[in-house]
Amino acid sequence: MSEIKKDFQFLQEAFYLAKKGEGLTSPNPLVGAVITKNNKVIAKGYHRRYGLAHAEVEAIKSAKEDLKGATLYINLEPCCHFGKTGPCVDEVIKSGIKRVVISTADPNPQVKGKSIKKMRRQGIKVDLGLAKKEALKLNEIFFKNMKAKKPFVVAKLAQSLDGKITSSTGISKWITSAESRQVAKTLRDKYDCVLIGANTLKKDNPKLNGLKKIPYKVVLSSELDFPKKAYILRNNLERLIIFTSQKQKIKPNKIPSKAKVFFLKEKNGYFSLDEILKSLYKLGIMSVFVEGGSKTLGYFFQKKKVDKVFFFIAPLVLGGRDAICSIGAKGFSSPGKSASIENIEVKHIGRDFLFTGYPKYR
Amino acid sequence: MSEIKKDFQFLQEAFYLAKKGEGLTSPNPLVGAVITKNNKVIAKGYHRRYGLAHAEVEAIKSAKEDLKGATLYINLEPCCHFGKTGPCVDEVIKSGIKRVVISTADPNPQVKGKSIKKMRRQGIKVDLGLAKKEALKLNEIFFKNMKAKKPFVVAKLAQSLDGKITSSTGISKWITSAESRQVAKTLRDKYDCVLIGANTLKKDNPKLNGLKKIPYKVVLSSELDFPKKAYILRNNLERLIIFTSQKQKIKPNKIPSKAKVFFLKEKNGYFSLDEILKSLYKLGIMSVFVEGGSKTLGYFFQKKKVDKVFFFIAPLVLGGRDAICSIGAKGFSSPGKSASIENIEVKHIGRDFLFTGYPKYR
Numbered sequence: 001m002s003e004i005k006k007d008f009q010f011l012q013e014a015f016y017l018a019k020k021g022e023g024l025t026s027p028n029p030l031v032g033a034v035i036t037k038n039n040k041v042i043a044k045g046y047h048r049r050y051g052l053a054h055a056e057v058e059a060i061k062s063a064k065e066d067l068k069g070a071t072l073y074i075n076l077e078p079c080c081h082f083g084k085t086g087p088c089v090d091e092v093i094k095s096g097i098k099r100v101v102i103s104t105a106d107p108n109p110q111v112k113g114k115s116i117k118k119m120r121r122q123g124i125k126v127d128l129g130l131a132k133k134e135a136l137k138l139n140e141i142f143f144k145n146m147k148a149k150k151p152f153v154v155a156k157l158a159q160s161l162d163g164k165i166t167s168s169t170g171i172s173k174w175i176t177s178a179e180s181r182q183v184a185k186t187l188r189d190k191y192d193c194v195l196i197g198a199n200t201l202k203k204d205n206p207k208l209n210g211l212k213k214i215p216y217k218v219v220l221s222s223e224l225d226f227p228k229k230a231y232i233l234r235n236n237l238e239r240l241i242i243f244t245s246q247k248q249k250i251k252p253n254k255i256p257s258k259a260k261v262f263f264l265k266e267k268n269g270y271f272s273l274d275e276i277l278k279s280l281y282k283l284g285i286m287s288v289f290v291e292g293g294s295k296t297l298g299y300f301f302q303k304k305k306v307d308k309v310f311f312f313i314a315p316l317v318l319g320g321r322d323a324i325c326s327i328g329a330k331g332f333s334s335p336g337k338s339a340s341i342e343n344i345e346v347k348h349i350g351r352d353f354l355f356t357g358y359p360k361y362r
Numbered sequence: 363m364s365e366i367k368k369d370f371q372f373l374q375e376a377f378y379l380a381k382k383g384e385g386l387t388s389p390n391p392l393v394g395a396v397i398t399k400n401n402k403v404i405a406k407g408y409h410r411r412y413g414l415a416h417a418e419v420e421a422i423k424s425a426k427e428d429l430k431g432a433t434l435y436i437n438l439e440p441c442c443h444f445g446k447t448g449p450c451v452d453e454v455i456k457s458g459i460k461r462v463v464i465s466t467a468d469p470n471p472q473v474k475g476k477s478i479k480k481m482r483r484q485g486i487k488v489d490l491g492l493a494k495k496e497a498l499k500l501n502e503i504f505f506k507n508m509k510a511k512k513p514f515v516v517a518k519l520a521q522s523l524d525g526k527i528t529s530s531t532g533i534s535k536w537i538t539s540a541e542s543r544q545v546a547k548t549l550r551d552k553y554d555c556v557l558i559g560a561n562t563l564k565k566d567n568p569k570l571n572g573l574k575k576i577p578y579k580v581v582l583s584s585e586l587d588f589p590k591k592a593y594i595l596r597n598n599l600e601r602l603i604i605f606t607s608q609k610q611k612i613k614p615n616k617i618p619s620k621a622k623v624f625f626l627k628e629k630n631g632y633f634s635l636d637e638i639l640k641s642l643y644k645l646g647i648m649s650v651f652v653e654g655g656s657k658t659l660g661y662f663f664q665k666k667k668v669d670k671v672f673f674f675i676a677p678l679v680l681g682g683r684d685a686i687c688s689i690g691a692k693g694f695s696s697p698g699k700s701a702s703i704e705n706i707e708v709k710h711i712g713r714d715f716l717f718t719g720y721p722k723y724r
Contacts, residue, residue: 163522331685355523
């Protein structure tokens with residue numbers, strides 16, 4: 001096998017390890033590390049959870065052999081600053097590792113190539129850029145955070161083939177299959193918060209939990225007219241975040257005491273999504289999983305805030321002029337100005353189709 | 363190769379030939395015939411066009427060798443009645459062919475196994491049923507016609523991923539790509555007529571032509587409020603069929619003189635689709651390609667009349683509560699009562715997706 005093929009293979013293993021931390025490392029990126037000697041893996045590590053060791057340190061510490069002359073494979077440049085842990089780059093240098101293969105430089109302004117320079121100055125051979133595209137995708141949340149200082153926004157919906165989420169008589173259960181709904185729950189595990197509009201809370205009374213974790217739950221509610229039995233108002237209130245209208249300030253009794261509340265200006269029935277995303281980012285929420293409903297998703301698209309989509313599409317024709325469509329609000333003025341979904345992948349989930357892709361705005 | 367594999371292969375060739383007549387043989391079925399001797403093809407034929415020779419006769423007549431002991435492969439049982447041409451079964455018997463491999467019996471009550479019996483009585487070995495499923499699909503129009511005495515109804519639409527056909531500001535051009543629109547034209551070549559509602563005529567002024575033929579053009583228009591420049595009212599009027607309200611009988615000047623016109627009762631703004639389909643069938647129209655708009659397609663689904671769908675889906679999010687959805691009218695009352703689309707095939711056409719399938723009603 002050629003050297004580049006071997007490098008690629010070891011990087012794939014690092015990616016595989018990195019993914020194990022999905023949903024747990026925020027605001028840190030996903031990182032996996034593989035150390036080889038004579039083309040044999042001698043140590044591995046990954047960033048398991050925010051606050052725990054970084055991937056390269058975990059790998060170095062777990063090695064049972066001398067690392068002199070070893071090669072380190074890692075999807076992201078090691079850090080060179082003190083955060084929750086010390087700078088990893090120094091550990092790499094100390095270890096005796098001779099070559100480092102990195103997919104992408106760290107976009108964090110505190111790092112951004114500094115570690116690479118430092119290692120090179122110490123005589124370590126650094127190869128940068130292999131499997132860069134996959135590495136950018138792996139940490140799409142982190143790269144968006146670093147670049148825009150904003151959360152990564154994901155839109156998820158479950159619609160019929162003809163784009164409906166609720167029948168003309170108001171029935172939405174169930175459009176997609178049990179398998180799809182299960183997959184949708186695993187998606188919640190990947191992101192820091194789940195966001196819904198007031199209508200969805202009233203109509204569906206969702207739990208909004210993942211399979212493995214309880215994400216932050218964000219509700220946009222101008223009127224605070226929550227149903228009394230709303231599940232998310234009775235459980236895990238410390239993870240509830242409410243955005244409401246400034247006019248609600250005079251009615252503090254309407255607000256669950258443990259929840260975080262933001263009072264926002266309203267314009268034509270909408271809050272500023274910039275304000276919402278900024279507030280969430282300040283709370284350390286690096287990714288937002290928007291689950292609906294029609295108006296909320298529509299507004300996120302209209303304001304060009306959606307970075308990624310998960311559309312679960314059931315092979316059903318529901319029909320109905322007055323049925324609720326998946327993406328409402330004002331919408332784009334013409335097909336030419338609409339959001340084009342790029343890099344689409346289509347998967348079968350049970351009888352349904354899952355379209356994944358990235359909106360490009362015009 | 364096993365005998366059954368060879369039989370299957372020769373039948374595939376018959377299917378391939380049969381398909382060449384697509385859109386041209388109505389009300390007759392598509393039939394292809396392959397004659398072999400010692401496992402070599404010695405003659406071929408297909409039903410090219412209504413009024414021309416049947417497939418088996420074309421094959422028999424084109425053979426340059428003696429057919430004694432030959433095998434005939436054919437997707438449909440030969441006819442045994444006098445129509446535009448004489449009974450094919452007699453030609454087969456006369457030819458000396460010794461074995462006939464047929465995918466399906468002819469559902470036509472005038473035939474229905476009679477030819478098979480007749481051939482067997484004459485000592486011909488008849489093998490029936492190989493590739494039956496494909497043969498039923500090949501002649502799905504004909505089988506529906508024979509079974510229900512009604513036209514086969516196809517729904518075609520071009521929508522955004524979120525189910526919109528027109529933006530909230532009224533713009534529909536273009537949602538799908540030029541490639542998709544071209545493929546849609548080739549579909550018109552397959553069916554006997556294209557049907558639209560009055561709104562689509564007013565809004566889009568479509569030509570409704572295929573690539574190779576000019577199908578019958580059917581318009582449902584309660585008010586006969588046609589735009590003056592409507593293309594289909596100025597060209598090929600002998601192929602125009604209008605369904606309008608009985609109240610229009612008093613205004614004959616509104617109707618293009620060469621067009622066929624049916625005056626129907628209206629109920630809640632809709633004509634009876636049963637009456638429309640019955641009238642078309644009486645005119646010899648065996649298949650109806652419904653192209654919209656939202657209300658018309660919605661009503662065809664609501665009344666459970668659609669037999670097959672072609673959904674062209676562009677990878678766009680158009681959004682908009684007031685955008686026009688692809689399938690309107692009243693719609694189904696719940697997901698559980700909606701039309702489930704079965705046997706879905708998904709194809710890439712340019713950047714778009716083409717979903718083909720068969721509605722199953724609950």
